[in-house]
Structure formats: structure tokens, C-alpha cells
Amino acid sequence: MDFFFTHPLGILILTVVKALALLVPLLVGVAYLTYAERKVLAAMQLRKGPNVVGPFGLFQPFADAIKMLMKETIVPTGANRVLFLLAPMLTFALAMIAWAVIPVNDGWAIADINVGILYLFAISSLGVYGVIIAGWASNSKYAFLGAMRSAAQMVSYEVSMGFVIVTVLLCVGSLNLTEIVRAQSTIWFAIPLFPMFVIFFISTLAETNRAPFDLPEGESELVAGFFVEYSSMSFALFFLGEYANMILMSALTTILFLGGWLPPIDIAPFNWVPGPVWFVAKICLCLFTFIWVRATFPRYRYDQLMRLGWKVFLPLSLGWLVLTAFVLKLAGWLPA
């Protein structure tokens, strides 16, 4: 047993096993998120949704995956071959590596690093490169327009997201994700910082290019935006990356505002349930809201999107940050 904790090779093997234990359920989760999205949208639109492949259509994600694998990968003649193939891999890889720091339970993180939240913020801000590179390398007008929109959109919403994260960090006094969750053992940050919670959730919608902010792929005007030219597996990687990012952002919302693995109230029937179950349940709640929003709201116009980001969220989050700092300082609640 000592081999796994002391010998370098043992540590390597242990890390790989841990990573697989996290990524395999994650990928199954991604597959079933696509199914859940179609079922929930169908229910909200009074349809049946996928119901043919397997019982209740449960094997639909696998049918889709096999179909994607069987299709031909087409690289357009005018495309920049290397970058064209690099972009989907980048998107997918970034969506996966961010999970290295997510604590599923107290102490259950692959890497419980000091600057966990900064790491997540850095990785999520890199997501835009997959989109930009795809749009540029495709050598297509629609793809390029989608990429331009995405670049401007992601940079705009990252600023207010950063302020929201700083506000939470002020209340915690640490950049470590486990510490952030532990700090919420008395009260979840969603309650005292409710406006920040709303801003953060809407910003994650914009950050993952989900409806109503799915302008980069707006099918009515840009066909499919940055991934028009992609087919088969390269398309599937974008698709997987987008859904994995949705789960990641839900996990981040859960950690920052909904108390991570902590039960809602620390009394008998609630604290019998193990932490990871709460964590997954909270992620599912966020994901359901993602889908609910998609079924409810029409797509934003581009100038409205920019207005919301720069003229509403930025001043609001900055103001709330200053207010929080004042309250913490004057009430003497600043963490040591």
C-alpha cells in the first residue's frame, strides 16, 4: 500500500486511477445530459422526445455516439489543417482538465491546490481559444463570424464573473476550493450574496455559449457558427466539450454558492446522505435550470448581450464587491 503514496511510479498510477474514476462517470454524465436535455425540452414543449432506442429512449446517446464515429471526417480544402483539427481537441481537453481541482467531497479532489479557484478561472477563460481557432481555421465566413462573436462575448462576461468570484473569496479568505465549501457550513453563499449568485449563473450561461446567449452558433443567421465546417468526431468533440463545460460551470456554481457537498441543513435525515450525492444533486439542479432557460428565453440580440455584460453586470458586481468589503470590514467578519 505504501508504494502508491511514496514511490513516484505509484503516485502516478494512483493519479491515473483517480482521474479515470472522475472522468468516466463525467463522460457518461455528458452523454446522459444530452438525453436529459432532449427529454426536458420535449416535456416543456409537450412532445415525447427520444423514445425509440431502448426503454424510454435511454440508449439514444450511444446511438448518437456510434453514428458520429461512423461518419467521415471532412476537412475543407481551404482550411488550415493543423489548427482545424487542433481546435476541437483543445475544447475537449480543456473541459476535462478543469476537473482536476473539483472537490467532490471533503478531501476528494485529484489535486487540492492552493489556487484552485484561479486555476478553474484560468482554464475556463481558455475555452474561447477552441472557438476562435475553429472559426479562423475553417476559412469560412459563417464560422469566422461565430468566432468573433464568441471572443467578444466571453471576454465581456469574464470580467463580471471575476468580480463575483472575488466577492466570494472575500468571504472565505482562501483560494482553495475545499476551503470555499467549508466556509459555507453555517450558511450557503447563495443566501447572503444572492444578487451575485444570479449574476454568476447568467454569466456562466454566456460563458458556455448556451441559450439565450448562443450567438456564436446562432443557427438562424450563422447556420451553426464556429463549427459549421466540422463533421463526425471533430464535431462530436465540440459537442462533448460544450456539455462537459456546462457540467463544470454547474459544479463551480455549486462550490461557490450552493455549499458543494454539504447538506442543506446539518440534521439527521440530511447528513446521512453522503457528500458526493449532494454534490451531484446540486449539479443536476443547476443543469436543469440551464435547460429550462433554453426552453424559455429567446436568443439575445448582439448589442443587448454587450449592454447586459458591460452596462449592467459590471457596475452591479463591482458595486456589490465594494459593499461586501465594507460590510465585512465594519462588522469585523473578515476571515483571518
Next chain:
Amino acid sequence: MIATLSFYAFAAVLIASAVMVVTSRNPVHSVLFLILAFFNAAGLFLIAGAEFLAMILVIVYVGAVAVLFLFVVMMLDIDFAQMREGFQRYAPIGAIIGGILLLELFMVVTVWRFAPEAAALRLNPNPEGVTNAEALGRILYTDYIYLFQGSGIILLVAMVGAIVLTHRDRPGTKRQDVGVQVARAGTVSVRSVPTGAGLKEIGIERPPSPDDEKPRQVEHQHGGHH
């Protein structure tokens, strides 16, 4: 051993990608190599124990600054023939600046010495018992607060300046003001409608506007003979 190996790996990729930034023909490739260079610099920071700086480097330079670079460079319409035109003329100036920088680097390595007080701190980026971010904050927000705020103000002035220089007020453009739209009376109304009956059936075709007098009486189209 792993730290040494990864140091050489990061340093080698950093230098190689820095060379590619200057030599690659396509400016978009240059920016992408620049991003790779930033990444490897962040890796070097990590090895030195400065994890906060490494993450901030990625967030600020890779996540924001380089995105804007890429944004601009992708939209450039570059004429390569025109770019090479001035090469002969500017080559001596470039060579002189490069020579001076090389000389300075040489001096850093050979002639300059660390101050004796700083020599002890050099190998110890993390003071005892404090995290990286905290150690930086203690210096930045106490001893150097005025310089810190000053640099912030300079950036703000640059930002305001850029907006002032590029902002034009064209006459005749229509702008959307959400506040005015929401405050306008009589545009939105909520009514309770019996189930199974459309709005037309109870005589409402559109929300009453202050300009109209009464809503028009709806003609019921029963269609065909009964």
C-alpha cells in the same frame, strides 16, 4: 529530478515558441506561438513555487490580452510583399536594438550582483507559513500601495482615452433605451383570459395604446353556412 526535467522542457518550449513568434510568416501563427510561450512561462513560475503569479499570468495574458491580439490580427488584411519592402532600410536599426539588448543580458549574467539583503530572499519565494497570494498582497497593499493605485489610474486613463478617441456621435442613429421602453405606459397589460377562448374572442386585438380611443369591435368570422 522531475522538477529539473520539467524546467528544461518548459524552458526549451518557451524559447522555441518565442523564436517562432518572430519567424513564422503567418501573424495568426505568431500569436498562437506567443500564447504557447505564455503558458510555458507560467509553468516556470509554478516550478519556482509562485503558483499565484502563474495562474494570474494565464488569466490575464492568455485569457484576455492574447484573445484581443488574436481578434485584431485575424481581421488584418496583410500584404506580405509590402511587409518585406522596408526590410533593408530598417534592418540596421533593428540590429542595433537587438545588440543592445543582448549586451544587457550578457551584463546581467556576468557583471551584475544581487544585493546582499536580497540574496537570502532569492531562493525563497514563499515566506514561512503564508501562502503565495497572501505574501504578495502584504507587500503590494502596504509598502507599495501608492504605486499600485498609480498604475491602476494610468490604465484607467488609457482606457478612457481610447474610448474618447474612437467614440463618434453620428447624427440620426436610433438607440435603444431599455429604461424608456419599460417605462412607456400602456404597452404591456396583463389580462385574465378564459381557457379555450383566444384574445380575439373577448375583443382584444392588441394592448390599448394611449393614442387609440377604444379597441375596435372584432368581427367574428364564423365562416360558411351553419
